[in-house]
Amino acid sequence: MAFEWLNPLLIATALLLAVVGAVRRVNLWRAGQPESVDFVAGLIAMPGRYLHDLHDIVERDKYMSKTHAATGGGFVLSLLMIILVHLLGINNQVLGWALLASLALMFVGAVFVFKRRLNPPSRLSKGPWMRLPKSLLAFSGAFFILTLPVAGVLPEGAGGALLTIVLSIFIAMGLSEMLLGMTWGGPMKHAFAGALHLAFHRRPERFGGGRSTGLKPVALDQRVLGVQKPEDFKWNQLLGFDACVQCGKCEAVCPAFAAGQPLNPKKLIQDMVVGMAGGSDAQYAGSPYPGKDVGQANGGPLLTMTEGLIDPETLWSCTTCRACVEECPMMIEHVDAIVDMRRFLTMEKGSTPNKGAEVLDNLIATDNPNGHAPTSRMNWAADQNLPLLSDVKETDVVFWVSDGAFDMRSQRILRAFVKLLKAANVDFAVLGDEELDSGDVARRLGDDATFQSLAKRNIATLRQYKFKRIVTTDPHAYHCLRNEYADFADGLFDTIEVLHHTTYLNELVQAGKLKLNSYKGGTVTYHDPCYLGRYNGEYEAPRELLRSLGIKIAEMERSGFRSRCCGGGGGAPITDIPGERRIADMRMDDVQTTGAELIAVGCQQCTAMLEGVVEPRPQVKDIAEILVESLVEPLVQERH
Amino acid sequence: MQPDSSTALDDKGLDLTELDLKIVSLISIGKHPTSGRARRAEQDGRAVELGMVLAEATGDKQNLTVIHAGDSQLEAQQAALRSYAGMGLGAVRVLQMRDSADAINPLSEYLYKHAPDIILTGVHAESGESSGMVPYLLGEALGWPVVPRIANIVSIKNGVAEILQALPRGQRRALAVRLPFIASVDNAAPAPRQSAFGPASRALMDQKVSQSDVDGVRNAWSELPARKRPKRLKVVKAKTGAARLKAATAKPQGAGGKVMKEQSAAEQAQAIFDLLLEEGVLR
Ligand code: SF4
Ligand code: SF4
Numbered sequence: 001m002a003f004e005w006l007n008p009l010l011i012a013t014a015l016l017l018a019v020v021g022a023v024r025r026v027n028l029w030r031a032g033q034p035e036s037v038d039f040v041a042g043l044i045a046m047p048g049r050y051l052h053d054l055h056d057i058v059e060r061d062k063y064m065s066k067t068h069a070a071t072g073g074g075f076v077l078s079l080l081m082i083i084l085v086h087l088l089g090i091n092n093q094v095l096g097w098a099l100l101a102s103l104a105l106m107f108v109g110a111v112f113v114f115k116r117r118l119n120p121p122s123r124l125s126k127g128p129w130m131r132l133p134k135s136l137l138a139f140s141g142a143f144f145i146l147t148l149p150v151a152g153v154l155p156e157g158a159g160g161a162l163l164t165i166v167l168s169i170f171i172a173m174g175l176s177e178m179l180l181g182m183t184w185g186g187p188m189k190h191a192f193a194g195a196l197h198l199a200f201h202r203r204p205e206r207f208g209g210g211r212s213t214g215l216k217p218v219a220l221d222q223r224v225l226g227v228q229k230p231e232d233f234k235w236n237q238l239l240g241f242d243a244c245v246q247c248g249k250c251e252a253v254c255p256a257f258a259a260g261q262p263l264n265p266k267k268l269i270q271d272m273v274v275g276m277a278g279g280s281d282a283q284y285a286g287s288p289y290p291g292k293d294v295g296q297a298n299g300g301p302l303l304t305m306t307e308g309l310i311d312p313e314t315l316w317s318c319t320t321c322r323a324c325v326e327e328c329p330m331m332i333e334h335v336d337a338i339v340d341m342r343r344f345l346t347m348e349k350g351s352t353p354n355k356g357a358e359v360l361d362n363l364i365a366t367d368n369p370n371g372h373a374p375t376s377r378m379n380w381a382a383d384q385n386l387p388l389l390s391d392v393k394e395t396d397v398v399f400w401v402s403d404g405a406f407d408m409r410s411q412r413i414l415r416a417f418v419k420l421l422k423a424a425n426v427d428f429a430v431l432g433d434e435e436l437d438s439g440d441v442a443r444r445l446g447d448d449a450t451f452q453s454l455a456k457r458n459i460a461t462l463r464q465y466k467f468k469r470i471v472t473t474d475p476h477a478y479h480c481l482r483n484e485y486a487d488f489a490d491g492l493f494d495t496i497e498v499l500h501h502t503t504y505l506n507e508l509v510q511a512g513k514l515k516l517n518s519y520k521g522g523t524v525t526y527h528d529p530c531y532l533g534r535y536n537g538e539y540e541a542p543r544e545l546l547r548s549l550g551i552k553i554a555e556m557e558r559s560g561f562r563s564r565c566c567g568g569g570g571g572a573p574i575t576d577i578p579g580e581r582r583i584a585d586m587r588m589d590d591v592q593t594t595g596a597e598l599i600a601v602g603c604q605q606c607t608a609m610l611e612g613v614v615e616p617r618p619q620v621k622d623i624a625e626i627l628v629e630s631l632v633e634p635l636v637q638e639r640h
Numbered sequence: 641m642q643p644d645s646s647t648a649l650d651d652k653g654l655d656l657t658e659l660d661l662k663i664v665s666l667i668s669i670g671k672h673p674t675s676g677r678a679r680r681a682e683q684d685g686r687a688v689e690l691g692m693v694l695a696e697a698t699g700d701k702q703n704l705t706v707i708h709a710g711d712s713q714l715e716a717q718q719a720a721l722r723s724y725a726g727m728g729l730g731a732v733r734v735l736q737m738r739d740s741a742d743a744i745n746p747l748s749e750y751l752y753k754h755a756p757d758i759i760l761t762g763v764h765a766e767s768g769e770s771s772g773m774v775p776y777l778l779g780e781a782l783g784w785p786v787v788p789r790i791a792n793i794v795s796i797k798n799g800v801a802e803i804l805q806a807l808p809r810g811q812r813r814a815l816a817v818r819l820p821f822i823a824s825v826d827n828a829a830p831a832p833r834q835s836a837f838g839p840a841s842r843a844l845m846d847q848k849v850s851q852s853d854v855d856g857v858r859n860a861w862s863e864l865p866a867r868k869r870p871k872r873l874k875v876v877k878a879k880t881g882a883a884r885l886k887a888a889t890a891k892p893q894g895a896g897g898k899v900m901k902e903q904s905a906a907e908q909a910q911a912i913f914d915l916l917l918e919e920g921v922l923r
Contacts, residue, residue: 225838350726350836357834364723365672365679373674449837 006168007146011087014175021183022192025242028276031301032235035202042199045207049198053207057329067112071136072191074106075178082143085150096151103144110136123248123266127285132177132187139174142167185277193242194330200236201331213322213535214483215339218347218448226343226446230275230301237337241272243330246286250324250334253558255565255587256317256572260580262289263317265324265334268310272337275299275309289314290579306345315341316353317577320444320570321530326561342446352445355574360447367436367454369574372406378432380411384418387429389465397421397428397504398462400472400481402604403437409611410604416624417473417501423631424513428471434461438477443484445571452488455480459489462496473501473624475531475603476569482536500532502602502623506541509548515632518550524626525554525596525618527587527610528563529603542602542623549630554594564590566609573609584609588617600626656697656796662756663704665691666747666774667732669720671767678720683762685832687825688724691760692833694793701730707750709735709743709852712845726840727833734845737852740859744774746850748781758801759822763789769858775824787817789826809889 058065081099084090114133120126146167148154182188203212218225227233250265251257257264267281267289274281278300288294292311299309306312315338324334346352352360362371378386381401389395399421404410421428436458439451462470472478482498508514526546532538539560546553558564567573567583588610591599599620601607610620665688670681688706695704706725712718712734725732735746751759764772779786791806794814801821805813806828817823878884900908916922 220837220841346834347836348838350728350834350839352834360834361679365677366675371672371674376674447837449841 006164007171008087008089010168010172010175011082014179015083015087018179018183021180025183025185025189025193028301029235029239029242031231031276032233032238033231035234035236037200037236038204039200042201042204045204046195046199049201049207050195054194054198054329054331057327057331063112063116067109067116069109070105071109071113074102074104074109074140075136077102078106078140078143079178085147086143091150093150093152096147099147100144100151103140103147107137107140107144110140121248121252122287123252125246125248125266125284125286127283129187129246129285135174135177135181138170139178142170142174146171187245190243190245190330193239194245197236197240197243197330197332200239202234202236202240202333202336206331211537213479214487215336215443217452217487218343220449220452224344225347225448226345227337227340228304228306228344228348230272230299230303230305232344233272233337233340237333237340238272238276240330240332241269241276241337244269244273244332245330246270247329248286249327249329250332251287253323253327253562253564255319255321255323255567255583256577256579257287257290258581258586259567259583260290261313261317261577262291262311262579263314264289267294268314268334268338269332271297271299271305271310275303275305276301281309305341306349310341312345312351312353313577315345316575317572317579318570319530319565319567319572319583321565322534323530323562323565326534339444339446342444343448344446346446347449352447353575353577355576356445356571359571359574360442360445360450363437363439363442363447363450363454368403368406369437369441370403370406375433377401377405377435378430380405380414381418381430384415386418386432388432389429389467390432390434392429393464394466395427395429396468397426398465398467398470399428399430400438400470400474400477401430401435402472402474402477404474404604407604407608409608413473413604413607413622413624416622416628417505419628420505420508420514420624420631423633424508426508426513429467431461436461438474438480439484440476440480441571441574443480444569445574451484455485455488459485459492463492467496469497469499469504471499471501471504473602473604473622475500475529475536476605479531479535500536500538500541500602502532502542502545503538505624505627506545506548509545509627514627516549516627517630517632519546519626519630522597523554523595524551524598524600525556525591525594526559526600527556527566527591527606528559529601529606530563530565530569532602533563534561542600545623545627546600549626551600553600554596556590556594558590566603566606568603568605568609582613584613588613591618598626654693654697654795656694657699659698659796661694661698661703661758661796662754663691663694663758663760664751664754664756665704665706666759666761667706667708667721667724668762668765669708669710669717669767670765678716680720680723680832680835681762681766682832683764683825683827685724685727686827686829687760687762688727688729689832690793690825690829691758692727692729693830694758694796701728704729705733705754705756706731707733707735707747709737709747709850711739712736712847714739718845721845722840722843723835725843726835726837728836728839729843731844731846734847735850736847737850738854740854741852742855742858743852744777744781746852747774748778750848750850751778752782755820757819758793759784759820761822761824763824763826772824775822779822782820782822785817785821787815787821787823789828790823791826791828792830793823 058068085095085099110133113136117130117133149156178188182192205212248266254265264287266286270284271281281297282295284294297309318338320335322335359369362369366374401414404414436454439454443451470481478500486493526542543553564587565583566587597618599610599618600623601620602623607620607622667684668681670679672679691704695701706729708721712721721732735750737746761775764770775786787803789806790803791812792804794802794804799819801817803815803817805815806826807813878887900911
């Protein structure tokens with residue numbers, strides 16, 4: 001056959017250039033900060049992580065998961081065999097047939113990719129991504145024909161020189177997309193970086209169904225606090241950004257994006273890539289940050305990102321709801337990146353917007369965000385006769401009251417919960433004025449110094465007493481206590497269980513400690529608070545509680561792990577970045593479609609946000625309040 | 641009524657690049673009203689903010705020196721001083737003295753020696769004596785004019801500063817004051833910028849040991865939290881909304897007194913002198 005040297009040469013060149021590109025890419029990641037990773041264990045675990053964790057997420061979209069399995073699986077198999085057959089020249093008929101089969105598989109997958117791209121949803125990026133299905137078809141199609149003689153279907157040299165040349169053009173096209181594109185920044189980069197990201201993920205606990213949601217502490221004696229330049233990220237965070245496939249799943253669920261605030265998690269990750277590799281965002285072919293044009297942003301590994309690459313408003317729009325992280329098939333950690341950059345803005349630049357500075361000052365001076373006298377923390381319970389830990393020293397359950405103590409609406413929830421605790425004869429006590437703000441808001445606003453100070457002082461207080469459990473009605477405090485305090489607590493939390501009040505109440509109800517009448521109102525829906533659901537995986541207890549009242553929950557389309565944020569997390573109501581709509585209004589629209597008359601909630605912040613929506617709208621009640629209304633009160637309650 | 645010009649600096653982009661202007665802001669340890677904890681004092685923070693804006697306008701941040709006379713060894717005080725530094729100061733100069741000592745002598749000695757052009761202070765401290773006397777005593781010691789309760793410094797030309805003084809109800813009075821001078825900064829001045837933890841913790845606490853006398857008078861006192869004074873109810877007998885608004889916003893009509901605008905400076909001075917004699921301020 002004429003030019004039979006051509007194709008092996010093409011393959012060899014492509015492989016070589018791909019390796020060169022890979023080295024360059026790896027060096028981009030290595031510019032990041034050191035982070036210790038178990039390389040061997042990670043690499044061994046990688047295929048499993050791909051097949052289970054990643055695929056479980058892709059599986060939510062059946063069409064795409066089948067398409068991806070066929071295309072990706074077909075490609076990996078084909079590439080291995082192409083090297084054997086067409087580069088090393090092993091002329092084995094069985095191998096030839098096997099290669100034909102895997103190329104056919106890839107081709108079929110590519111046809112479906114092509115179909116999806118005929119009328120792509122807005123969340124998908126266009127540009128080079130529109131070229132990808134054609135490259136996939138070219139690659140699999142051309143190699144298929146080229147392999148026919150090996151399998152003995154066609155005689156050697158069939159088709160003549162012309163066909164060979166045409167085939168070679170397709171092969172060159174396919175190879176450059178599939179191999180060069182993989183390491184030189186084309187769409188296929190996601191496969192290369194994605195595989196390594198799975199292996200060297202910064203939160204390996206997430207694999208195998210685990211959960212890792214606590215933010216990582218800042219070492220407060222560092223040269224720069226937080227992330228100023230791309231190189232201030234950990235190296236495996238940089239690697240993670242490179243893994244993005246621009247599928248826009250994150251964009252589709254982001255409440256800030258939907259509200260028209262200048263945030264799009266997909267664009268944010270792409271901007272991180274621009275920063276890491278240097279250049280401008282002109283190549284970006286997806287949805288922009290609402291209200292901002294693409295093409296204005298410039299960055300480089302040594303440039304301050306918030307000056308030219310990313311508008312601080314983008315970072316402050318995030319509610320830290322983690323919806324993006326939950327949906328991302330590449331398991332990218334958007335919230336970590338956003339808070340890392342906020343840390344720089346707050347702790348180095350002192351530029352927390354709007355009420356941010358005031359709230360942080362108050363937290364420093366009074367241990368609560370609104371500057372109330374620290375000695376007035378127990379005023380809400382003046383009539384409750386609550387035992388104080390400083391008196392009793394020992395108890396079963398510590399009721400963590402949280403800053404809801406200072407807010408009249410939240411106090412109704414606290415009272416309801418106390419009534420339930422008393423009705424169930426629980427041995428509990430509160431910290432009273434010794435309790436401080438959990439540090440949640442300070443941490444989400446990027447002030448890790450204040451968070452750490454609050455956390456350490458709270459831990460020192462808790463250490464003085466003997467108890468088994470901490471129960472709180474505030475999912476934000478719950479998250480801090482359960483997932484973030486351990487970094488400073490020296491093992492204290494190994495023996496203490498932290499529970500959300502819905503979990504605990506459910507336990508009491510299931511154990512028969514609380515007698516409840518059945519609920520007599522109309523339709524009820526349940527809003528999953530982000531910090532209870534996605535951050536802590538508690539979706540069931542609140543629902544079981546409602547069911548135990550005989551309520552049939554009218555679920556919203558976005559519920560459970562897909563719940564839409566109320567807009568109240570991450571300090572968003574404090575930084576208050578303007579958009580076109582309010583997130584709480586959109587959530588209320590979700591509620592309205594169920595026809596519910598009552599929204600059951602498990603968070604005082606969600607309660608405040610949803611009650612902030614103008615009437616007429618359904619009522620909003622915490623589950624504790626709903627339970628109290630149905631409580632069968634014991635007739636004689638004689639206890640000493 | 642003059643327009644509120646607290647944003648005038650930004651509007652005009654105050655440019656002092658040609659000036660070799662030395663500014664000093666004096667800071668004290670503040671006290672949070674509800675928790676009583678040491679903090680950045682509100683007015684002193686504004687004095688630093690104004691000093692920073694002026695220094696930035698000269699093109700050299702080093703033209704501002706921030707000075708505290710007191711004891712920076714105590715942890716809470718150190719944290720409060722650092723929260724000023726977190727506004728972006730490289731250093732805070734501390735005239736180290738015992739907490740119980742009187743700050744006036746070391747301050748006036750230091751200021752006499754370094755001869756700045758502008759000294760900014762708060763109106764009065766948030767703890768301790770809180771007498772508001774520091775700018776006056778320093779003015780007396782240095783022989784400089786004192787401008788109380790300023791809201792902003794609008795421009796500095798030919799050695800004369802154009803200053804906006806804060807009056808009640810958002811009114812401003814434009815003053816022209818020759819350098820050097822001492823000014824106390826009112827709450828109406830622009831709020832201090834946010835204090836950031838990183839620069840705060842890295843700032844230099846530049847300590848100078850200084851001689852000072854124990855403040856015997858003050859040490860004999862004991863401190864108690866202030867009691868809220870009962871407020872006198874103002875009965876407004878207005879019939880219409882407009883009248884009520886007028887009553888609520890009107891300037892208090894001082895009984896007696898007179899406005900002297902036309903007379904010569906000598907006559908005006910004589911009138912003030914006579915009044916002070918009459919009131920027994922001067923003897
Ligand atoms: S960050 Fe994740 S979810 Fe968002 S576009 Fe990239 S891969 Fe998709
Ligand atoms: S955490 Fe929520 S608000 Fe923030 S980027 Fe992700 S989806 Fe958007």
